[in-house]
Amino acid sequence: METTETFESLVRAEFAPSSTYLNTAGNGLLPARTVAALHEAALLRAEGRPLTPLYEDVEACRAGYARLAGVPATRVAAGASVAAHTGVIAASLPAGAEVLTAEDDFTSVLNPFHVRGDLKVRTVPLERLAESVRPGTALVAVSAAQSADGRVADLAALREAAREHGARTYVDFSQAAGWLPVNADAYDFTAAVSFKWLLGPHGAAFLTVPEDLGGLTPVLAGWVAAEKPWDSCYGPVAELAHSARRFDLTHALFTFAGLRRSLALVEELGVAAIHAYDVALADRFRAGLGDLGHEPLPAPGSAIVSVPGLGSRQPELSERGIEVSNRAGNLRAAFHLYNTAADVDRLLAALSG
Numbered sequence: 001m002e003t004t005e006t007f008e009s010l011v012r013a014e015f016a017p018s019s020t021y022l023n024t025a026g027n028g029l030l031p032a033r034t035v036a037a038l039h040e041a042a043l044l045r046a047e048g049r050p051l052t053p054l055y056e057d058v059e060a061c062r063a064g065y066a067r068l069a070g071v072p073a074t075r076v077a078a079g080a081s082v083a084a085h086t087g088v089i090a091a092s093l094p095a096g097a098e099v100l101t102a103e104d105d106f107t108s109v110l111n112p113f114h115v116r117g118d119l120k121v122r123t124v125p126l127e128r129l130a131e132s133v134r135p136g137t138a139l140v141a142v143s144a145a146q147s148a149d150g151r152v153a154d155l156a157a158l159r160e161a162a163r164e165h166g167a168r169t170y171v172d173f174s175q176a177a178g179w180l181p182v183n184a185d186a187y188d189f190t191a192a193v194s195f196k197w198l199l200g201p202h203g204a205a206f207l208t209v210p211e212d213l214g215g216l217t218p219v220l221a222g223w224v225a226a227e228k229p230w231d232s233c234y235g236p237v238a239e240l241a242h243s244a245r246r247f248d249l250t251h252a253l254f255t256f257a258g259l260r261r262s263l264a265l266v267e268e269l270g271v272a273a274i275h276a277y278d279v280a281l282a283d284r285f286r287a288g289l290g291d292l293g294h295e296p297l298p299a300p301g302s303a304i305v306s307v308p309g310l311g312s313r314q315p316e317l318s319e320r321g322i323e324v325s326n327r328a329g330n331l332r333a334a335f336h337l338y339n340t341a342a343d344v345d346r347l348l349a350a351l352s353g
Contacts, residue, residue: 077247124184200259
């Protein structure tokens, strides 16, 4: 963005929360343009008009996310959930393959590897992930930013360790894409949901794969995964898409209609500007907690702050119009572009009582 004034005016035009909303790690707020697009999409269905614009929205979202993730659109699949994308990756591994994961990472990044039953899933603390890659490790799977406490993984070290030992990498950007600059090209596979920091509706998730498609089998493929979808509605798909689109799942069209506008806003504001803004608010909160005698869990440089022992205050704070999360007894606050310094100070004042 060119100026702080432009950033603030764009945000003010799109958001008018009725609460002090500090729970983007749970769900992001919808911009006004996204709400309008969802309404128009519903009218298309209600009035029986052609749905062609909604299919165009899917491709616009694929291209928009590709720009944000730093890869060509041909490497982006449009699906419905991180768990489904993880499942496709898990299904591609040979029996007995070792998957290295981080302790207490988000379930959608982990569970498909466990339910296979014939994989060796090894779990280590996040801080030891890179040093724990070893010969024979087939895949390392981790969230770029931890959902529970906001810790940001040392992805550069992980990438080097994986390269040294010939392991593939799978990174979940769900708690990062939209506020933390990301580069999907640096990893074999990445995924992200749409409804958190990307400010979209529920029901969409992206998967990025290498140019050679990473040896994945499109086990969930339906007609939309065909090279010519509308010619592939009956019988087995004769020709899968030549790109990552072969891993697409049937599209939640309304979701993509809204998400197209949300991604456009993120792009207009710029992830670098959003990152600086969000982290500054989180740091203000961390400093204020120190003044109150509370110590957050260490997560330097993160837009997510988790405070031990305060999670039980979530219902009380919600009654006072302050929305945060209770995660394993910790109070989790997440700061995004529609928040202000006044929001931070209001939360601190509430916690001081």
